[in-house]
Amino acid sequence: MAIKLHEKILLTGAAGGLGKVLRESLKQNCTMLRLSDVVDFGAAAEGEEIMLADLANAAQVDAMVQGVDAIVHMGGKSVDGPFQPIMMANILGAYNLYEAARKFGVKRVIFASSNHVVGFYSQGETITADAPARPDGNYGLSKAFGEDLARYYFDRYGIETACVRIGSSFAEPKDRRMLATWLSFGDLHRLITACLTTPVLGYSVVFGMSNNAVTWWDNSRAKHVGYQPQDSSDVFREAVYARTSAPDLNNPAATCHGGGFVTMGPYEA
Structure with a gap:
């Protein structure tokens, strides 16, 4: 059940994979979805308005943000690659977004961070949000910057942010790694709803995962958010094991939280 506390919510990255999913479900959370x-x-459909913007363009971002009550920031580059495009979309873009939020008085942001902020931790250990960042590539590095940026804008300007370290959000887990990292579409919406509606959000880092039996992430630092996942990857476990082979324990892509991201690159400038 979604609680509607906001008149107008901005969803960035609306044309992306998860943006398309949230385009439908987030309408339950507001009167108008930008x-x-x-x-x-x-x-735009009923209950929607569309404003195209390049996150690296501050003037366009200002126009995009003005007049909204809260922001669900899913925009930017979502895969690893050369630094320059990631920097423009994810680093400069995040700065422009928070500056616009400051200027126009938006006090709550849901920032799509990533498990790749901590991608170099071993799958043999479970970490909390207090664990130091260990980004596994340019993409993870940009999301670590975004988390620090959100921390700064909370401490300095009081903009509350949930940094949601999304695991693997698909219709179902694709491989053995995703049995630990899977976040169902339903739980994704439940998590964002919790972050939008909890009375005091502050600056919070929340791991975006469903109620999976195997997990490397401990969400105990985010109890105040009130997220209660209702789905689990466990129903897919037998089928995933049947179609995949045992991991090569000598391959860091099979033993680190970040999976294949830890072996990508280096990239040409």
């Missing part, structure tokens, strides 16, 4: 992306993705 959708944005850098590319044209069609006309």
Whole structure:
């Protein structure tokens, strides 16, 4: 059940994979959902408005943010690759977004961070949000910056943020790693709803995962958010094991939290 506390919510990255999922479910959380992306993705439906914006363009971001009550920031580059495009979308873009939030009085942001902020931890250990960042590539590095940026804007300007370290959000887990990192679409919406509606959010880091039996992430530092996952990867375990082979324990892609991201690159400038 979604609680509607906001008149207008901005969803960035609305043309992306998870943006398309949240485009439908987030309408339960507000009267008007403002959708944005850098590319044209069609006309607005009932209860929607569309404002295209390049996150690296401060003026466009200002226009995108003005007049909203809360922001669900899913925009930017979502895979690893060369630094320059990631820097423009994820680092400069995040700065522009928080500056716009400061200027226009937006006090709550849900920031799509990533498990790749801590990708170099071993799958043989469970960590809390207090564990130091260990980004596994340029993408993870940009998300670590975004978390620090959110911390700064909370301490300095009182903008509350939930940094949601999304694991693997798909219709179902694709491999053995995702049995630990899987976040169902339903739980994704429940998590964002909890972050939007908890009375005091502050600056919070929340691991985005469903109620999976195997996990490397301890969400005990985020109890105040009130997220209660209702789905689990366990129902897919037998099928995933049947179609995949045992991991090569000599391959860091099979033993680190970040999976294949830990072996990507280096990239040419």
